[in-house]
Amino acid sequence: MLRNAVTALALLLVSAGSMAETIEVKVNGLVCAFCAQGIEKTFRKNPVVTDVVVSLEDKLVAVEVTPGKEMTDQELREALRDSGYDVKGIARTQTPVADIRARLKTPKS
Amino acid sequence: MRCLPRFGSVGAVLVAAALNPLASSAKPIAFAHGTTVMAEYGAGTMEELQVFYAPRFSYSVGGGHLRLDSDIDGSSRDITYARLNYLAKRWNREASQANVFVWGGLGSANVSEDSDDHLAWNAGVQVDYETRRIYASLKSDLHESSEFSHRIDTLQLGMAPYEHDYDRLATWFVLQGRRYTGEIFDGTEVALLLRLFKGNTWIEAGATTDGKLQAMFMVNF
Numbered sequence: 001m002l003r004n005a006v007t008a009l010a011l012l013l014v015s016a017g018s019m020a021e022t023i024e025v026k027v028n029g030l031v032c033a034f035c036a037q038g039i040e041k042t043f044r045k046n047p048v049v050t051d052v053v054v055s056l057e058d059k060l061v062a063v064e065v066t067p068g069k070e071m072t073d074q075e076l077r078e079a080l081r082d083s084g085y086d087v088k089g090i091a092r093t094q095t096p097v098a099d100i101r102a103r104l105k106t107p108k109s
Numbered sequence: 110m111r112c113l114p115r116f117g118s119v120g121a122v123l124v125a126a127a128l129n130p131l132a133s134s135a136k137p138i139a140f141a142h143g144t145t146v147m148a149e150y151g152a153g154t155m156e157e158l159q160v161f162y163a164p165r166f167s168y169s170v171g172g173g174h175l176r177l178d179s180d181i182d183g184s185s186r187d188i189t190y191a192r193l194n195y196l197a198k199r200w201n202r203e204a205s206q207a208n209v210f211v212w213g214g215l216g217s218a219n220v221s222e223d224s225d226d227h228l229a230w231n232a233g234v235q236v237d238y239e240t241r242r243i244y245a246s247l248k249s250d251l252h253e254s255s256e257f258s259h260r261i262d263t264l265q266l267g268m269a270p271y272e273h274d275y276d277r278l279a280t281w282f283v284l285q286g287r288r289y290t291g292e293i294f295d296g297t298e299v300a301l302l303l304r305l306f307k308g309n310t311w312i313e314a315g316a317t318t319d320g321k322l323q324a325m326f327m328v329n330f
Contacts (some may be wrong), residue, residue: 029201031241033275034306037329038140038166040275054275056241059203082141084166086201 020050022095025061025076026088030054038083046071046079051097055104059088064097135311137161137194137210137235138169139329145169146328151287152321154180154294155261161194169194172214175252177259180294183221186259188229188252190216207238218254229254241272244281259291267304278307283315285323 030036036054039061043052048069053062061080065071077087139145140163147159154177161171172191179185192214200207211234218229230253237246244267251260264286273279281304286297300323302315311327 027201028203029199029206031204031206031239033273033277033279034309034311034329035136035139035206036275037309038143041140041143056274057272082166084138084140084196084199084201088203 019094020064020067020096021070022062022064022093022097022100023071023076024091024093024100025063025080026090027059027061027080028086028088030056030059030061030085032056035084039080039085042079042083053097053101053104058104060100060104062097062100135325135327136208136237137212138163138166138196141166143329145171147325148327149325150322152298152300152317152323154178154289154298159192161192167196172216177252177289177293179292181292184292185221186218186252186257188216188218188231190214190229190231190252192231205238205240208236210235210237218252218256220254220256222256227254227256239267242269243267257291259289259293261287261289263287278305280305283313285315 033056036056039054040052043049043061043063048066048071049063050066051064054060063071063076073090076090080087135147137145137159138161143163145159145161145163147157149155149157151157156176157173159171159173161169163169170191170193172189175186175188175190177186177188192212194210194212196208197211198209211232213232214230216229216231217226219226231251233248233250235246235248238244244265246263246265248263249260251258253259265283267281267283269279269281271280283302283304285300285302287300288294288297298317300315300317302313302323304311304313306312309329311325313326314322314324317323
């Protein structure tokens with residue numbers, strides 16, 4: 001029984017370590033796509049970022065980070081400040097950016 | 110002929126813009142490590158090409174070439190300049206953004222009256238404000254040398270028929286008013302423009318009330 005528990009715990013840890021973390025950032029001043037392209041360019045250059053989506057409608061920048069890698073709040077704030085925007089809030093989830101992109105494309109009722 | 114800049118009138122316009130802060134147009138700074146190329150054809154009166162690189166989001170360096178053709182006496186100026194643009198202030202709100210940009214630079218100007226090159230300097234300010242549906246900008250660009258003084262004041266008011274998102278084509282209808290000092294154009298040049306942008310490319314075209322082409326192209330990368 002102990003062996004099973006250890007195996008389950010190990011699997012859980014491996015699974016958690018392999019899950020990509022997504023950081024959803026609420027951004028102030030995000031009103032113009034032409035101006036906001038710096039955000040996407042900045043994050044796509046970052047080697048720990050695997051995907052990024054920007055939504056003017058939701059004032060949202062969502063960044064997916066390589067499993068096992070980390071992007072701190074400070075790094076996020078600096079990247080957005082260097083793009084000319086201010087961070088309003090940061091939330092960390094396990095939702096892939098692809099799912100967020102699909103959610104954003106769904107018409108709001 | 111040397112014409113002194115009329116700072117009184119531009120001051121009044123800037124104060125008016127500050128009191129009613131509706132403004133935004135093409136910005137001289139894109140984003141950190143971004144390059145901006147802008148080309149404008151202004152109704153046969155002005156043509157300008159600018160290239161800027163922004164080491165940080167707050168400033169950019171680069172240069173440009175401005176040609177002015179007087180609608181009054183047929184004289185022309187060819188001004189080539191290096192310039193520093195600085196984002197003096199930005200307000201990021203949940204559904205809007207406003208900016209104050211200032212710039213200054215030095216260059217060389219060739220004037221048609223003597224065909225000689227003269228040291229020239231330039232300075233300017235832009236105040237802008239935008240939401241996803243409305244925007245306005247006021248820009249004042251001063252070019253001076255020992256032979257001339259020209260200020261180009263441009264006011265733009267824009268309205269979008271829909272709220273574009275990041276991956277969609279943005280469409281804007283823009284009303285532009287422009288005034289020149291220094292015997293370039295008498296009165297206010299008014300143009301109605303259609304502005305489209307998507308991704309890193311911006312195209313704007315329209316006509317003045319006397320049927321002349323007004324167009325601009327811009328790309329960020």
